[in-house]
Amino acid sequence: MIKVSVVIPTFNRAKLLAETILSALDQTLADREIIVVDDGSTDDTSEVVKTFQERVIYIRQPNSGPANARNTGVRMAKGKYVAFLDSDDLWLPEKLELQYQLIEQNLNWGLIFTDVMWFSDGQVMLPTLREKYQLHTGEVFEKLLFDNWIATSSVLVRKEYLEEVRGFDEDPQIMYVEDWNLWIRLAHRYQFAMVDKVLVKRRYHQNRLGLVNPEKQFKAILYNLEKLRRSFPELKDKAELFSQKYYQVSFQRGYEDLNVFEPKKARSKFALALKHKKDLKVLFFYLLTFLPPELLRVGKRMVNLFKGR
Template sequence: MGSQTGATLTRASILIPVFNQERYVRECVDSALAQTAADCEVIVVDDGSTDGTPAILQAYGDCIQRVRQQNQGVAPALNHGLSQAKGAYVAWLSSDDLFLPEKIERQAQFLDENQAFDLVYTDFYEIDGDGTVIRDVRSPWYANQAEFTRALLRNNFVNGSSILARREALERVGGFDTGLRFQSDGTTWFRMLAHGAFGHLPLPLVKYRWHAGNASHRQSARLRRDMGAYYDQALAINPIERLFRDRLERRGWRAEAERDIGDILAYRQLYGRAAQRYLRSLALEPASVRTTRSLAACALRAARQLMRAA
């Protein structure tokens, strides 16, 4: 893949989707404007805010590009911003998060020097509503891309605000996934991984805010309801032969793979889907004690889940 940088391209586009975030959006935008990388554009997509957010954004004048739309959610807002972007690289910054000043510069240099990667993500600081650092989160990375995808399936460790992606790679998969309101980042990563690879810069270059008002916290119940649909889509994007392509020469790989997927689904408390995978595994390897025990434990947890819901 050739370099995307050139005279007709902006170095990077920073996309900030925002909805009713008057408390934090000014600090967020300031962190985007404070980047040490030359030639960055900041595109803020106001997703129908009804608080003081529009007035705050208007005060920036020509320092940012402001776009307004009816409330549709994060992924449509990102795609609206992507349609306006001129950068060779694209970053996503949630409106309550913060970039450290060297984030874009360091990541753009990484992608310049590592053409095999379509996206690079970083570690991050988790902060509270007042900006106090709670913890330093070190994100994993796996050189084996099949192993990487399986690990991502178990737990989405690619923080959206930490990414910098090649714009052409995002456009190739149709931008951010609008199919799920609160899980669009994970399915977007899987669609990109079907065509390329992700790199990791082991530096905390983002402050990710965890507070009572953010979507991850506020929508926890909706997230749980969406989890089943998310995994259905993720597994459709990643057929078992692709997900376990590094094991195809191993004897009994498919039975093991079905069980491993069952383990992931059981970890996510999707017990019905997990049981189906365990049964597929047992159909291929009926004598597996491990899979039989996993299926029994899954059935017990499912029963307890039903009792709690009753």
């Protein structure tokens, strides 16, 4: 059996795909296969993949979304483990080998992730995950309900465990958070471990940002939480835990709406946050949304000045 199957879903990223594939081919772990799932690209993706000939397995399908494309790759995978690599990200050469060595030590470890850094034009742009988040390992089921600190391109997971939980949920209402949904379902059964090294480079570019619709992402997060709550009986008595998450997400999204002068959108988010937690800070921002545009700009400057002290 092959040790690792690398699944690369892609859609119209012909200009970036070759570098991504090369980073998978350059892995020090030699016993692996690379599967590129072309999710209905209309650019030169197929021509790019052809240049790698037999070194890459190429699957083309009608456009069905990233969750479906990854599941297609998993179904085709012959490896004991599956690693996902987004078609605009890069791996450092030791990534798979270090993860494979770790996951072989313990059957209870269903998923191994790594630290990640962002880059643009070869330059590091943002903090690593270790610098940005509190990273957890072991029993992480409830912790994952609060935050998703796991980058899809950093993951190595046992194929049999993926099949047990039926892979990525293809429900279109959780698009943008289908990876988070899968990690939570895996964490319900298995422990997670980490190779505490930066082994993945995530590319920061405008096309990637443009794919994310903040409003749809917000709705997807709320929908995902409710779906998970219905799926796991033991979460039915975790009302306080879910309430905290609703508060956190609603306030954060409301603040982002207010920051780009979308007061009506922000107001609905702050109202939802207040429903879950009576907080003077949220009430203050909620009241700001009723100000006319000129005063709202003044209020925003005052808030930024206060935060800078």
